[in-house]
Amino acid sequence: MSTSSVSKGCFVFKPSAKKRKTHSLESYFRHGCESAESSETRFRLCQDLWDKIKTDTEILQDELNRKILDSLLDFTRKCSSTRQHSDWTSQMRASEIPTAALVLGVNVPDHDMTFQSLSDLLRQSVTPHVTSVQAKECGALKHLMKKVLERLMDTVVDDDDDDEGESERPQLQKSVHCSLSTLCDWYAAKTTKSSSGTPGKKRSSPAKDEQLQQPPVVIIFKDLEAFNPRVLQDFILICSRYIDRLPLMFIFGIATSPSTIQHMLPHSVSSLLCIELFQSLSCTQHLATVIDKLVLTSHFPFKLNGKVMQVLISLFLYHDFSVRNFIKGIQLALLEHFHSQPLSVLCCKKKEALHNVTQLSQKDLIKLKDLPSFTRYLEKQEPQEQVNLTEDAHLKEVCQNLIKGLHKYHKNYYPTLRCLHTLTSSLPRYPLGKQIRELHLICLEKNVWENEDYQSAMKLLKMLAKDELIASLQRCLEILQPVKSKKMKKACVQLEELLAKFKQLDTAAAEMTDNADDSFTSPVKNLQKKTDLFQLQKTLLEMNETRRSKKMSPFEILRNEALEFIDSLVKNHLSPPESQPLHEVCYYTSSATVRRHLNATPRTCIQAALSRPFYYLQNDKLKTEDGSVSNAAPDICIAYKLHLECGRLINLYDWLEAYATVVSAAEGHDPDSDSQGKVDEVKHARFIRAVSELEFLGFIKSTRQKTDHVARLTWGGC
Structure with a gap:
């Protein structure tokens, strides 16, 4: 395998197929894995959990993009049908190219998924002629033309400067000239061939058949800001000359502002485009939905502690605004947790976790005893119970009960968190945060009811009007009703009783107000008399005592009762995860590892x-x-x-x-x-x-x- 060359160079020798070794993902996972005997089970759990998270994420993102994608599909259908009928010239000039300006935001890593979904939908329901280009592959006009033609026609396109490559190209591989006239001829041949159909096949209605005969040619510019303005201008000018022969449509992917089009294109060029603006969902709303569906749920046993969550959210807010990278961070934390924590075999559904407890080895039980949360739990037990926990059989039985308690904790934690957020998210200055993720981070750190902001929030809730309080409690009831938990069902019954009492307040409040007016005499009348300083002080003290001893209205009594109910719900179910025994099996805590991998220096x-x-x-x-x-x-x-x-x-x-x-x-x-x-x-x-x-x-x-x-x-x- 020696080489000889006049000049220095780099030579690559590919290994033979016999010498190549294939390594499975499981073998990479086992490398450096603690407690290798359980690595196979942990790898399977990790992979199953990630597949579930990935599937749910893709479904969620499709739902979030559904509205904007449907609007784009309607726009392409409308422009296509308009061009094929007589109202083409009435709605837009013949030289105008229909253009959709799609504002996606600065979260550029997420754009590829959106454009991929858009391309698939366009091919399925509108036209088979869809292509997308990026600025990095279109530095000059000839490169842009070549990419568009090659991807639409699925053939090799000749470059005028590539004579040497043309001579070396195999004779069996045909090539075409790089020009839009070639694309027009290809499109005409395609549409004529498709319109002829197969012999003996029943033809559809003329209007529908005509629409199918001339599908639009859609060109997607993924990153408009990165394109060379001169290249883009020349391409638009050339395309406008062929618009009568080729039904072109453009989709501009914009990350910053729609005014980018005016900055890049002069009026003589932008006037050739019939532009319609489309605004996608903001990345912060997208993140809030992802956190709500993936993180703040008991469906996934894997959890992140407060510091790891703060790292991922900080990277999102201060670096790239990418939801895709946020999900990649969750994937990294998931992989690190199952790789470094031997007891992560218990991080799964409750039924499987209870079974895995019985399969724990002697070494795993020793590590379980060394967990800080289990050590605290052991210190609270009676001396006899501490002795009994030295037996493996009894220890596994207690561990099963603790796993059940951990799952119950998560099942009650998230509905209570949503109820508290519903009540406090509309308060002035947002003492517990405007987003639910902010409240979640507070609850992960310490007991939220010991926070000063919580106390100020409860004081503000005592000033809520009747309609606002009833509406908030009604939303809390809607949150608690679907939860299948005994404690949540009991809370639903109490909340329904409170709402029923609020509905009966009107008549009772009117009667109590009349009685209070008859029995109350204000000491202010005594101030009208001429009196000395001692008498004035005595009268003011009587007024203060009367004000303090004044009976609360039925609404105030009921409002305090409702807030006491919410406060008890918070104190019972919103304790931090560190208070739960064996929380280490589900919670990933190494924020330094996540920061080192995702925020490289x-x-x-x-x-x-x-x-x-x-x-x-x-x-x-x-x-x-x-x-x-x-x-x-x-x-x-x-x-x-x-x-x-x-x-x-x-x-x-x-x-x-x-x-x-x-x-x-x-x-x-x-x-x-x-x-x-x-x-x-x-x-x-x-x-x-x-x-x-x-x-x-x-x-x-x-x-x-x-x-x-x-x-x-x-x-x-x-």
Whole structure:
């Protein structure tokens, strides 16, 4: 497999099929997995759970995009039927190209899924001639034309500058000329062929048949802002000349604002487009729906603790607004949890979890006893019970009861959370957050009823009007009714009784108001008399006591009763997960791992590699005790360490001499000899290469202040 070449090059030798080794996903999962004997079960549970989450996510995203996609389909059908009938010229000029401006938002990673769904729906119900292009593959007009023709016609398109490639192309593979006239001829042949049909087949109605004969040609520009404006302008001008022969339609994918079209296209070009605006659901609403359906539910046993949730939400809000990346973060946490937690075999449906408890090994039971939550549970038990828990059979039985309690906790937690959010989400200044995810994070940290914001929210709820309070309680009842839990059913009965009492308040309140008016005499009348200072003070005290002793109205009594019911519901079911024994089997807590994988810091990693090359190269000669770099380290590591000892400007000659001294010591020269620190051609070349690599990595840059100096772009030590 040797090669000979005049010039230097890189040659790739592909391994033979016999030598290739295929590794299953399960084998990768087992690598470095704790408690490898249960890794097969954990991998199966992880895969099943992720498949379920992925399926539900895709269904949810289809539902969220359904409205905007249906609007786009109606637009394409309307434009297609309009063009084929006499009202084409009455509604739009003959040279105008129907264009849909689809504003999707700045969450660019999510756009591919939307465009894929749109393309599939268009092919199924409107036209088979649909293609999409991206800016990175259309740097010039000929590239754009070539991509459009190749994807629509499914053939090879000749490029005028590719004569050499044309000569090397196999003769059996036909090619066509890169022009829209070629596309028009192909479209005419396609429509004529489809209109002829098969012999003996019954033809449909003329209008419907005509509509099927001339389906539109839809071109989707996925990232309009990234396109070269000049390329886009020329393409639109060319397409407008063929609109009478080719029923073209454009769909512009816009991430920022519809005004982008006016900024990119002059009026002479934009006037050739008949533009209609379509606005998709905002990414924040999309995230709220995903969290509501995937995270705040008891259907999935896997959970995230508060810190991990905060990391994922922060990455969403401050980096990319991508719901797709948020779901990828959940997938990462799911994989890490099942890979690193041996007791994650219990993170599944209740019936399967109870069965897996009976299959726990002696080693797993020891790890179960070491869980902090189980240790706290054990400390609260009686001495005799603590002794009994040393037996494996009794320990498994208790573990099954704790797993049942954990599932009951989740079944009651989320309905109660929604009820509290329903009551507090409309309060002034949103003391417990406007979004339910904010309230969820508060509840994950500590007892929410001990929070000052909770106390202020309850005070504000005591000021709610009757209609607002009844409407909120009615929504709470609708939340609790579908829950199949004894405690939630009991809460539903109490809530129904409260609502029935509210309905009977009108007549009772009127009677009590009349009685209160007859029996109440205000001390203010006594102030009309002439009195001294002592008498005035006595009268004011009587007024204050009367105001305090004033009886509350029936509505106020009932309102306090309703809020006490909500408060008891919160205190019973909204305790943080850490209060539940064995919560570690379901909750993933390593926020640092998620942040390290999803929010990478390449500069920090590069600096760590240059400062401590031993941990990357695993060479014993590079190992040092004090954290300094060995003189046997790679040249770039030595140059990097020396540059940290310099100021803002680095003298290249001094830097070279210091480098030569370190390298000479590594080569074993005597420090007192004349050759020590001597710069030869090889050391000079190695130093230049190391400096060039540091400049490429962004640690230094050339400066005009001094010709033989470079500017340092880092600060501090390693």
